[in-house]
Amino acid sequence: MTSVKLKLKENDVKKIQEICKSFNNEPGELINVLHKTQEYFGYLPAEVQEEVAEGLGISVAKVYGVVTFYSFFTMLPKGRYPISVCTGTACYVRGAEKVLDEFKRILKVAVGETTPDGKYSITCLRCVGACGLAPVVMVGDKTYGRVTTDGVKDILKEYENE
């Protein structure tokens, strides 16, 4: 798995320890701990996984095994505005791929990558349960429905000055 390094600060280590403690440092809670940790850091670099392993008293290899098994976990940082394009069946047949290509063209990054300034990242997801609005795009928690290739520019415009 490709990854980006992160030099942990004292506060970061403390945060990870707190998360582990909130799950009673129970090895069986690894997935929950990783969820919370990814929520905080945005991704799970090796340095973070090592602290999680220490906090739960399990091997780093085991933590890495779980991180690489579940597609939800990532070792690459997401952008401040993570763009998710739904490529579920309904969205796909209504042109999601063209929408996705347009995001890739404008931002010049591939799926799973982040723009060099750390602002946007692109991922695909499968069905958000709003098939009536297909094709659907999410930016962070905000949902956009019936997106067209022309609409891509308008979405990005909203975040231009942020």
Add this chain to the structure above:
Amino acid sequence: MELIKLTIDNRAVEVEKGTTVFHAAKKLGIEIPTLCYMNLADLNIEHKPGGCRVCVVEVEGRRNLAPSCATECNEGMVVKTNSMRVLNSRRTVLELILSDHPFDCLICAKSGYCDLQNMAIKMGVRSIPYQGEKSTYKPDFSPAIIREMDKCIMCRRCETMCNDFQTVGVLSGINRGFEAVVAPAFERDLDHSECTYCGQCVAVCPTGALTEVDHTPQVIRALADPTKTVVVQTAPAVRAALGEEFGLEPGTLVTGKLAAALRRLGFDYVFDTDFAADLTIMEEGSELLDRLGRFLGGDKSVKLPMLTSCCPGWVNFFEYNFPDMLDVPSTARSPQQMFGSIAKSYFADKIAVDRKEMVVVSIMPCVAKKFEASREEFKVDGNPDVDFSISTRELAALIKGANIDFNTLPDEDFDKPLGESTGAGVIFGVTGGVIEAAVRTAYELHTKKTLEKVDFKQLRGLEGIRSASVDFDGVEIKIGIAHGLGNARKLLEDIKAGKSEFHAIEIMACPSGCIGGGGQPLHHGDSSILKARSKAIYTEDELKVLRKSHENPYIIKLYDEFLGKPMSEKAHHLLHTHYFARKLKHIDID
């Protein structure tokens, strides 16, 4: 105990509740093939991930075939292990595994010993109808173990040994689907992981995915070089297992043939690591007496219990996992390294050979010994005390390659002076042996009395953790013994928590000690083989006239002529070492 009746291949069988179909079939003499199942019953290691799907059977009333290793027997169950449907499925599974496996069997290190190859032979596979993507991984060459994960069939036995038994935790299944593979964290190579090189992963790997680094070409080159004096030492556990490679019954002692074979291979001096084991006892036993004496005299700065330090896998383990306890183990080097050090000083002087012109080869039941031999602290001006360490398996290959008919060899003796040993040196090869050897000598040195009985049966056995006490003429010495690093960890945690009552602890990394080492002939999960080897070692001990290290005349001579006395300055310089904290953090690595 509830009993269950079922039918397998039209034959009735009765088994205890909880028994798997796999074992019920075994009871009827039906060997269901498998690639992932592993059972080391005496060591409490059972690995049944149900992953390879080779052991599938047909269960009447069940829609899908069931993996027999992970399916419990039910009352009235009707099972077929060889129906057309089962045979076809089994073959398809095997063909699919083979379709993602390299076809370099002719030149594979495991060729002839590979479970996958043997199964393909057994099932008469003549073609592989499936073609598709093949896994490609970069081979990983460490100082002791080679990983070629293209050959991994995801049986995950290595993962069980590394995590559950050894608690080393270097190997884990990563990724998913076709990309799934067993690897260290962040897919680092072993050299950059906390691998102890115990080699138990190698010992259980069914294919050529995990093998030891082959040092036989270097040994052959040294033997062919007329300017080199080539000295060989052989570890105690080798003589109790080498015969298996030549079709002899497990537990056959081949000490004499081993010496003869080494001589025929062209080694100039055929010596015995057992000699160095006796020397280890002199140093380690004296250190124990010194620590004990000061402790009993009220010196609070003394570290007790003292831990043995002859096992290189164990040394690696505590350097990584207990970096704050480096003063607990004995500072005595392992027999392999003591031998190298003495061979290239005392003995080299005796025969007037420069150490640079001397090549010391060790035959070890171990793969961690390869790493130990390469440690910087065991080199003098870049010249290693032990040049090459080869495993029992590698020695067998050397003997076969040199057209030596091993089984018809006469029994020969080791050369003198570094080939003479006592029974105490021999039992180093089995769990409990090092501490028994130490007790034999420490008792006599401490009490100045002669031991009536040299056998300390309370120290023997196969349980993972054992404890016993020995009466040192009124002083009760408490001894702990662990084999397997997971068991060692438990004793270490106790020491850390201040709960340990022991004065001395012996630790060996491998199950049953060196006789079950990662470099030994493969036991394929049959623990009766380990028992037979253990028995052979104790037999050799009993056959010896001298059974206490300090009575070895050549050890006495070595101290008289060269070292002075145990723990002397010279002995410290040549026979002791120090340990390093080696905890790894990702940020420091790349």
